[in-house]
Amino acid sequence: MDAIxxxxxxxxxxxxxxxxxxxxxxxxEVIAPVRKDKVISFEPIVKAxxxxxxxxxxVVPPKMLFFPQTxxxxxxxxxxxxxxxxxxxxxxxxxxxxxxxxxxxxxDPLFTKDFNDPYYNxxxxxxx
Numbered sequence: 001m002d003a004i005x006x007x008x009x010x011x012x013x014x015x016x017x018x019x020x021x022x023x024x025x026x027x028x029e030v031i032a033p034v035r036k037d038k039v040i041s042f043e044p045i046v047k048a049x050x051x052x053x054x055x056x057x058x059v060v061p062p063k064m065l066f067f068p069q070t071x072x073x074x075x076x077x078x079x080x081x082x083x084x085x086x087x088x089x090x091x092x093x094x095x096x097x098x099x100x101x102x103x104x105x106x107x108d109p110l111f112t113k114d115f116n117d118p119y120y121n122x123x124x125x126x127x128x
Contacts, residue, residue, distance in 0.1 A: 008048075011047055014048065014092075028090035028091050029091040030092050030094055031043060031092070032045050032051045033055055034051070040052055040055040040058040042058060042064075042065060044091075051095055053095070057097075062093060065123070066123050072084050086118055088122060108124075
């Protein structure tokens, strides 16, 4: 069964999915393309009206949500080394272009087959 969801009903959908500004209390963070100073990037949104619908490409690709340029993997003090536990954050990435969504299927085997990257896996599993 096909369905069409009108833009003016997105806020209601996000609420049903558990979205809340305080997503740490059981909801999820909604990330979508946002326009700031003529630049498109994928960022957390508060309401559906924040979504930029008319864009060809974003300056920062959505894969940066899963592959930050810098990430703390461990810390040390003297001889003591401690691993950083990956942060679990439920989120919904909304309004991806098909080519960006497909890129994750291509990248998955790199981080889940021969080498199991816990940071990638946790971030991806928390982003339906």
